[in-house]
Amino acid sequence: MKRINSESSAYASWDASLALSTPWIEATHLGNVVSLAAGDVLAREGERHSYFYLLRSGFVHSTIQRSNGAEFLLEIFGPGAIFGEGPAFANRPRPTTTRVVAPAILSRYLPADITQKFSTMPELAASLIQLLGFKNKMVVEKLAGVASAAPKERVVDLLLRIARLQSNSDFPSAQESRNFQVDLTHEKIAAMTALSRVTVTRTLNLLSKEGVIETRAKQVIIHDVSALRRLHYKNS
Template sequence: MSVRRISGEQAPPPAMVAPSPASAFASWDAARTLSAPWMSDTSLGTLQRLAPDEVLFAQGDQHDRFYLVRSGCIHTTVLRSDGSQLLLEIFGPGAIFGEASAFIDRPRYVTATAVAETVVTRYRAGEIQALLARSPELVLGLLRLLGIKHRILIDKLSSFASSSPEARLVDLFGRAALGQRQEPTPLLRLTHAQIGSMTGLSRVTVTRTLKTLAARGWIATRSRGVEITNPGAFIALLEAR
């Protein structure tokens, strides 16, 4: 595994995004809100730059590091017993991930891969102990983010059992739109199969539902993924829940 590091480079300024009512359910938006102190404190950790398709860590690796996405996008996938891959989560700017395995010293249960030019900050779990006295807001933000991640997982499981295919895609695209507010047309670099794995839907159902959303002018399918052409529509539906 090759990871290119940046030495002596200043971290980019934090993206300021106002909290929304959907923060408790949207990992992108919640991450931006709760990780603001981490984005601001550039004295901690080590910056790393990843090229598209570069692996940050692989399933089964064991180390005490966790990460903050400063720019770009990370996909985490799980290798199934039949050899297929399940896309578990997408992490955009402001997201903190990998902390569970780092703190409990267990092998990684996912593979983390950059899907665009990505900059992350790498931290060591042991560094957190020194933060308790100096920066309790950093630790508090991390603990709150862990709680929200568990809430998101429960919501996903509930959605798989009860929500319609369209509602599941609206939730996924709404979360993406919230996390990419600065982009006029947010782009999800996901195949139909990956969207299906994230929403518990078959590829055929995903394709049919995407056609419905495209007919409304809300999305457009591109060779590189799904382009959200009307992010406001998804955000409004998500925040109305």
């Protein structure tokens, strides 16, 4: 089983899922496949919801509502992420609202159905236990500092994650000179980072002036991955 990267990250449970979800990705016979459009809500904060999910493509985020009514972005999920397993197995109300921000294909599971498979597929249970433990650790770290992450830090973090998915590695030297194309509008990036569109546009323009990216219609082209990484670790 892959080792989880121990470096602090704003959305590290996605990293954890990428490291632990292989047995779930390969078990295509389990659960039901569902396709959802941007804006669709999977579960709302405070409601009971019977399922948990493996995200096969697209992007989903989870938010919590602050006392002033504003939404706070708690997590971003990309391909390979497993989410919703805690409240689904415990049959508890959802602590967050989970919404699709880019068209998504997911595998949907009922805990009762999956529990029956644990005896013959123990790797499924092992991955969930490890993932839950890592998520609990990350909640504490987020409460300690991630909530105050600057807009530039959030945008850079998201761009690096998407580029890493495309490279299918942690940026080996052979990939450093590649251009990475991020097919997301400013509106979608804003939704995925809990920022306003104006703030995202301002941040992307700043990064463009620094020469690390180029903005196009409904796209962001990453020209300098090394520089983007340096920005990320400088602010981590």
